[in-house]
Amino acid sequence: MIFRLLCACVLTALEGYLLGSILFGVVISKVFFHDDVRNHGSGNGGMTNVLRTFGKAAAAGTALGDVGKSVAAVLIGQWLFDVLLSGSGDALWAALPQAVCGGYLAAIFAMIGHSRPVFFGFKGGKSVLTGAGAALTLSPVVCGVLFLVFLAEFAITRIVSLGSIIIAALFPVGTLCYWAWQGANTATLVFVTVCAAFMGGMVIWLHRSNIQRLKNGTEYRFGSKNPQK
Numbered sequence: 001m002i003f004r005l006l007c008a009c010v011l012t013a014l015e016g017y018l019l020g021s022i023l024f025g026v027v028i029s030k031v032f033f034h035d036d037v038r039n040h041g042s043g044n045g046g047m048t049n050v051l052r053t054f055g056k057a058a059a060a061g062t063a064l065g066d067v068g069k070s071v072a073a074v075l076i077g078q079w080l081f082d083v084l085l086s087g088s089g090d091a092l093w094a095a096l097p098q099a100v101c102g103g104y105l106a107a108i109f110a111m112i113g114h115s116r117p118v119f120f121g122f123k124g125g126k127s128v129l130t131g132a133g134a135a136l137t138l139s140p141v142v143c144g145v146l147f148l149v150f151l152a153e154f155a156i157t158r159i160v161s162l163g164s165i166i167i168a169a170l171f172p173v174g175t176l177c178y179w180a181w182q183g184a185n186t187a188t189l190v191f192v193t194v195c196a197a198f199m200g201g202m203v204i205w206l207h208r209s210n211i212q213r214l215k216n217g218t219e220y221r222f223g224s225k226n227p228q229k
Helices: 004-019 026-035 047-054 056-085 091-095 098-115 129-137 139-156 160-180 186-206 208-216
Strands: none
Touching: 004 056, 004 098, 026 047, 026 056, 026 186, 047 056, 056 098, 056 129, 091 139, 098 129, 129 139, 129 160, 129 186, 139 160, 160 208, 186 208
16 A cells, blocks of 8 residues: 555656646747747746737747646546555545545646746746646636636736735635535545645745835836836
8 A cells, every 4th residue: 555655646746747847938938939938027937927028829828838737737646546546445545535635746746847847947937827727626616716816906906926926825725615615524624725835835935036026116017118116
């Protein structure tokens, strides 16, 4: 049982990390614009920087790719845990479903891969859309509610980073409420909340430079030619 669990964890972490390491913003910028988006703007490979640098079409492709890769990572992680641990008879899985473990483990490593991609010199993005794709797969209701929160914040402030930070902070709370509503047991509630807190905390940590600019009042507002003074 321990060997099977170890194999499931290693394979899930590996596939999540490798899929997360595919930076669609960098791929699109190099293939279609013969440039690297990380050489411009904020210096990261995420959708927001692609939008500012190369426009809406490139940003849409980046968003679809970054969301899609995390959806795929979560589904593969769930499948791996189901296949490798099904019929184990271990009491742990009576309290903690395999698919839940595999899905959240894959999500975390997909986000790590996106922020530190092995294919692109370990310089990536801030994992917002990658985390959103994972949330969409793991808890679609939470993802939908947080998306509405993001839209409301963006409509008021036009600051993308602030919305990302807010939904990252709310994600663990939403996850706990969602799984409690689903009737999950205590072990599952603790596990998913800790995983969601790690995912949200990662996004906030990757936005630490944005947080400093927000404090200084110099963070970029979407549609402005220059950062706000």
